[in-house]
Every structure is written in structure tokens, then in C-alpha cells.
Amino acid sequence: MNSLTGDNSIEARKAGPLLARGVCRHLLQLDFTVIEEFVPERGLRVDVIALGPKGEFWVVECKSSRADFQADSKWQGYLPWCDRYFWAVDGSFPINLLPLETGLILADSYDAEIVRMGPEVKIAPARRKKLTQKFARDAARRLQSYRDPGVAAISYPQA
């Protein structure tokens, strides 16, 4: 069951990305810049990663339903890749399912609100340097593909 739409239709599967959009808008207002569907390392893909004005990283996983949350066996693997970790859910999500020691964001498609800050656990310096560089290169590569659709035909060394 999907808490936004009550089913597993295409609409339901869109719910996660729509929450991400509202989260990203709110993060921008906090001066955090964002990438969606970011891969910090092979086998891990976070819904939203945000880079703040002081170089800090937040990770936000967007969960549209209880089932969506319960199917996620990887989230603890994201913790070493951020200074703070958050869940983002909509108003109908059963938030008592979520671990108390993580951050909580209430979101819809248009905006979001931080209800509980995730505790800060700083990323190791060498990893932060590598992560900042990967964030930079991924964002620029995606930006170029929006600006110049012609690059889709260009092959380049993949990370």
C-alpha cells in the first residue's frame, strides 16, 4: 500500500520522486544544493544528497509508504556518506516506524519541513574530499546533458 495514493499504480511509484522534489525545494531555501539519485559508491544510490554552504553533506531517503520503507535494507550503508541523515515522508506515513536517531522531514511535491534534525556524525576528511569531487563531477555532467542534448552521443570514460 502506498500512503500517498493507496495503491501500487504508476501514480504510486511516482510518489517518491515527487516527495524528493519538495525536499529539494526546501533544501534550496536552506542554501543546500542537491542531486537526486546519487551513487556515492557502487551498489549504493541515495534519493537526495545535499551539499551545504560549509561543505556539509546531508542524505535524504524519500519513503512513500510503509512497504517502501520496510523494503529498504540498505539505508544504514548511507550513513558514512553524510554528516546528517533524514527520512522524508508525507503526512500519512506512520512515522513511528522510523528510527528515532535519524532526521525526519515532512514533505509533499511542493515543499517540505524539517521536523527533526538528524544527529551530526562527521564524514571522515578523505571521504569528504572524494565525495565533494564526485558530487561536483556528477552534477556538472548531468547539467551538460540538459544544456547540450548532443552530448548524449559522446562516449567518455565512466566512473
Added chain:
Amino acid sequence: MNSLTGDNSIEARKAGPLLARGVCRHLLQLDFTVIEEFVPERGLRVDVIALGPKGEFWVVECKSSRADFQADSKWQGYLPWCDRYFWAVDGSFPINLLPLETGLILADSYDAEIVRMGPEVKIAPARRKKLTQKFARDAARRLQSYRDPGVAAISYPQA
């Protein structure tokens, strides 16, 4: 006079950005990710900045004509913001105008070729860290505005 089109029309003024497009495509093939019109600090704006796989930065200034080159009084100010510096020009540009101790790229709208590597002068580590972070945040902010036009209405703290 503009070396691509021979005049100062709108077409002539488009020549620089079209060279930049070809340059960016070639840089992507070399696994350098790019941002156009990047401001490393107030008062400086480079045509193309590229971040390579080892964290190195290249700056490329695109010059469409002799007049365009001669009007540029700021380029030496860009040198501390990159590990290598290049000019990009088209095939009709009088390349003997360009300082020998800089890199040279021949470009058109579709591709480019590095004719002469710029000498490597490494950016100071503290500056590289700050620059990588600014590149990352600028790229992500621009990417978000392409993905979600709704963010145009959102105000956020400006760098």
C-alpha cells in the same frame, strides 16, 4: 570584426558560446566535467571551467575574434584559479596573437582539439578545496533549475 562571421551582429555574438559548446564536448570526451560562465570570485567570470578525474581544474577562454581577445584585460586574473589555462579559437583566428605560455584549443560548435597543452601550475590546496566546493554547488544549483523550473520562484541565500 568577428573571425567566425565577419561582423558584430547577433550571430557574431553567439560565436563565443558556440565555441564553448564544442570545447565542452571535447572536454567531456577527456573525462573533464564542465560549467560555462563560472564565477570563481566576484568580478571574475570564466567562459569554461573543467574539473578532471583527479580533481584538476582547467580554465578555457573562448575568443571568437581578434577584437574579442584584445578586449580581454582580465585573463591573467584567471590563472590562479586553474591548474592549466587555455584559449579556444576557431580556425580563422590569428593564433600568433596568443601568448605562447598558455594552452591552445581549436574549436567549432561541434567539437574541439587541444593543439597545445597549457603548462601546469597547481592551485594552492586551500583554494582548490574552496573551488571544488563552489563548482559543486553551482553545478547542482543550475541542474536543479533545469530539472524543476518551479525553483525559479524560490529565494535562497546567494553566495
